Amino acid sequence: PSGLRTSCSACAEQASCSPPVVQTFAPIAGSQLRLPSDMRITATFDREIVIDARHLSVSFQCIGQSLILPTPREHVTVSGKRLMVSVQSLMGTTSNRECELLVGAGTVRDRTNVPFLGITAGTYQFVLGDTTPPTLETVEPRNGAVGVPLSTVVTFTFNEPIVLSPEAISMKASLSYLEGPSIVQDLRARRQPEDEVRAPVEFGLISEKVELGTQTLRLDVAGHLEPGALYSITLPPGSVTDNSRNPFAGLAARTYSFRCDTNALRSSTGEEGGGNDTVILAAAVSSAVVSILLCSSILWRWTRVSKLHRQVHDSSTLKARTSVSEAESVVNTVRVRQLGGSPSKSTISSRSTTADGVP
Numbered sequence: 001p002s003g004l005r006t007s008c009s010a011c012a013e014q015a016s017c018s019p020p021v022v023q024t025f026a027p028i029a030g031s032q033l034r035l036p037s038d039m040r041i042t043a044t045f046d047r048e049i050v051i052d053a054r055h056l057s058v059s060f061q062c063i064g065q066s067l068i069l070p071t072p073r074e075h076v077t078v079s080g081k082r083l084m085v086s087v088q089s090l091m092g093t094t095s096n097r098e099c100e101l102l103v104g105a106g107t108v109r110d111r112t113n114v115p116f117l118g119i120t121a122g123t124y125q126f127v128l129g130d131t132t133p134p135t136l137e138t139v140e141p142r143n144g145a146v147g148v149p150l151s152t153v154v155t156f157t158f159n160e161p162i163v164l165s166p167e168a169i170s171m172k173a174s175l176s177y178l179e180g181p182s183i184v185q186d187l188r189a190r191r192q193p194e195d196e197v198r199a200p201v202e203f204g205l206i207s208e209k210v211e212l213g214t215q216t217l218r219l220d221v222a223g224h225l226e227p228g229a230l231y232s233i234t235l236p237p238g239s240v241t242d243n244s245r246n247p248f249a250g251l252a253a254r255t256y257s258f259r260c261d262t263n264a265l266r267s268s269t270g271e272e273g274g275g276n277d278t279v280i281l282a283a284a285v286s287s288a289v290v291s292i293l294l295c296s297s298i299l300w301r302w303t304r305v306s307k308l309h310r311q312v313h314d315s316s317t318l319k320a321r322t323s324v325s326e327a328e329s330v331v332n333t334v335r336v337r338q339l340g341g342s343p344s345k346s347t348i349s350s351r352s353t354t355a356d357g358v359p
Contacts, residue, residue: 008112008113009109009112009113009114009115012105012115012116012117013117017114019114020045020047020049020108020109020110020114020115021046022043022044023044023046024043024044025041025042025043025044025124026041027126029123029124030125030126030127031127032096032126033126033127033128034129034244038087039087039088040084040086040087041084041085041087042082042083042084042085043083043084043085043119043124044082045082045108046081047081047110047111048111049078049081049083049108049109049110050078050108050109050110050111051076051107051108052106052107052108053073054106055106055107055115056073056076057070057103057104058071058075058076058085058101058104059102060087060089060090060100060101060102061099061100061102061121062090062099062128063097063098063099064097069089071085072089075088083103083107083108085103091131092131092132096130098125099125099128100121100122100123100126101119101123101126102120102121103116104118105118106118130244132246133241133247133248134158134240134242134246134248135248135249136156136158136251137157137158137159139154139156139157140155141154143255143256143258144257144258145258145259146258147260147261147262148258148259148261149260149261150222150225150226151222152221153219153220153221154218154221155217156216156217156218156219158216158217158240158248159215160215160242161214161215161242161243162214162215162217162240162241162248163212163243164206164239165238165240165241165245165247167239168205168206168238168240169206171204171236171239172202172203172204172205172236173202173203173205173233173234174234175200175201175202175221175224175231175233176198176200176231176232176233176253176254177198177200177226177229177231178229178231178232178257179230180226180228180229180230181227181229181262200234203219208220217235217240219233221233225260226260227260227261227263228259228260228261229260230259231257231260232254232255233251233256233257234250234251234253234255235248235250235251236250237249
């Protein structure tokens with residue numbers, strides 16, 4: 001019948017209907033989104049709106065991509081007059097590209113149930129810059145390295161150019177002592193627990209200990225290392241960013257570690273721990289030398305005493321044999337005298353033979 005008309009909730013395109021209208025976009029159309037500050041696009045309407053889940057349709061389309069990227073429901077929110085759409089689904093690009101926001105008709109409605117007619121192609125475009133944060137490519141010394149010199153400078157190399165973030169002025173890198181050297185564990189245990197808890201050594205990111213290159217961050221830890229000890233270095237999240245202000249995720253504790261050279265001894269006894277280690281090792285070496293000298297002295301004395309004993313024994317044996325020979329000569333002389341009155345030639349011969357030996 002000619003008297004019947006369609007309600008605006010069913011067809012908002014009628015001339016008599018007044019559907020919700022977008023008044024402003026933020027960022028404005030044509031802007032380049034800066035992440036993470038520009039993580040969403042906000043469309044402000046002329047009235048309060050609500051989401052109609054039955055007709056929800058929000059997506060992005062970028063130049064050079066034939067596919068339309070749908071936006072998950074959790075990335076679309078409404079507050080009063082504002083429709084907010086997250087661009088998280090577009091994260092991962094490493095170069096600038098132009099995209100546009102598409103919102104299907106009926107996605108939102110006003111309080112009188114009149115639907116929004118939608119945002120069509122060509123209405124709102126924006127430039128999406130590099131959204132991929134910088135990552136570590138290499139670290140020198142490598143993770144898990146051993147025999148690291150005490151004068152080392154740790155170099156972190158990133159996959160793209162980096163700059164210090166504005167917040168870096170209050171951020172610090174830290175060097176954590178994890179455990180002591182195993183090679184002198186028995187000596188160190190005499191003066192302190194092996195795995196003692198120590199406060200990390202902190203380095204301001206804006207200091208003479210930190211040097212920033214095009215793609216590198218160098219941390220000078222010399223003067224804070226002990227021979228054979230295991231260390232870990234941490235970097236705070238957001239300490240550096242790429243040129244598109246994408247923040248570095250950071251380096252967590254114990255993710256990267258290295259062990260110092262166990263043969264490197266501190267030359268200065270004034271540094272904490274180093275002097276005691278040197279004294280202990282020196283004492284151990286001195287004790288070993290003294291023991292060797294003592295053993296050598298005892299062996300020499302034993303050899304000399306043994307030689308003297310052999311000489312005394314040989315001399316006593318010779319004297320005993322001489323005494324026996326003299327005694328036999330005396331006995332023979334007495335026998336001759338008893339057998340005859342006058343000495344015979346044999347007796348005289350006997351006497352003349354023993355004359356030198358008898359007193």
